[in-house]
Amino acid sequence: MRAGLLAGCVTTAVVLVLLAVGMVTILDSQQRQAAGVVPLSCNAALGPTQPGQADQGAAHAAELDDGQLGIVQLIISIGRERELSPRAWQVAIQAGMTESRLRNLNYGDRDSLGIFQMRPSMGWGTVAQVTNPPYQVNKFYDVLEAIPDWEAMRPGDAAQAVERSAFPDRYHNWEPMAVHLVENLGQIEDASGCGFGMGAALPSNSAAGRAIQFALGEQGKPYVWGATGPNSYDCSGLMLRAYESAGITLPRVSRDQFNAGAKLPVENAQPGDLLFWAYDTDDAGTIHHVAMYLGDGKMVEAQQDGVPVHTRDVEWGEPELLSQAVRPGV
Known part of the structure; x- marks a missing residue:
């Protein structure tokens, strides 16, 4: 048989x-x-x-x-x-x-x-x-x-x-x-139907794929505090414009962006989800930075003066990283 x-x-x-x-x-x-x-x-x-x-x-x-x-x-x-x-x-x-x-x-x-x-x-x-x-x-x-x-x-x-x-x-x-x-073996390009984020990672929803594409396209542009593009960005300004390109409106600053979507454990973050850093990880009011997760342990961010928009590795246990990620538009 x-x-x-x-x-x-x-x-x-x-x-x-x-x-x-x-x-x-x-x-x-x-x-x-x-x-x-x-x-x-x-x-x-x-x-x-x-x-x-x-x-x-x-x-x-x-x-x-x-x-x-x-x-x-x-x-x-x-x-x-x-x-x-x-x-x-x-x-x-x-x-x-x-x-x-x-x-x-x-x-x-x-x-x-x-x-x-x-x-x-x-x-x-x-x-x-x-x-x-x-x-x-x-x-x-x-x-x-x-x-x-x-x-x-x-x-x-x-x-x-x-x-x-x-x-x-x-x-x-x-x-x-x-x-x-x-x-x-099945010759299927995208088993999820969601398109591709970073490598084999999966965007958290269809809008996330467009937001990722925008953010990655801004790499190399300078960090300027308070800037929201198109020539320079701060951390929340980059997230604002990335999701705006996907039809989702986010608040202007990172502390408010933390409340602009569904929260989930950071270990379960999918590409397109937002990651947050705070001076006191038990107090969301002390959030000072936001970045976009890309999958495969990588993220894209506008970090600080003198550092252009870039991607870097991220570890869930790194200092000041909040235990919750946010999925905009959900």
Whole structure:
């Protein structure tokens, strides 16, 4: 059965090269439509992965063997035939990796079998069906599509909604790898639908991508206290104009910008979120600096006199950094 599964796939050597060096033909939006791929709407809360984990996803994908890669190809090809979004492919890959390490197992807990450990006793199908890879993938997609608003869930949560596991959080572990496979083997440029921020990082919303683009385009311009562009900026002036370019109005000064969006733990910041520094981290009234997070541990800022607009590394534990980030427009 496994040999038959692999027959329709590209050769192992080609697959491994694609995964190793990323030399794939990427589908743009028009090509996606022609290929029957449903484009995604941007929702950064869904992932597809956390900033800085792209390398981890590629490393895990490189460890997959021929049989596992063949099952990934099957998941993607059936998802494409059914005109399901790449997010559905991602959910299925995460579920399959969690349940069986993407193998068509003939054993499992109680009567669980196959890629997704489907149980005949629970109505998933006969033994012959739940060990037949195309049946399993289609059955998984059938159940996924029946879940209300599954596309509004984080992919690991959608996988749990199908599988109903006693260990729901484990599906999240394979987000980075599943994204890497969708984007490389599935030839999808942007698995989230949100565009790109810095590297593999994900903008926090569609406006964030435009704000990032503006801020990065101002690099090299001088810092001047009180300046709001276009020739020079202070820290909050840069944030003001960056989000103004994306249709979002921020207050003028950094202390007020701290209250101009949804707050979230700084460790969960996504590209486009604002970071704040204060003389007393327990008192937002002492905020004196703001910058924009880019993902992958980097940010863009207008820092101080004599230092032009630039990007730099940021660490969550650095002095005076507040424990909350702000997502403008939310």
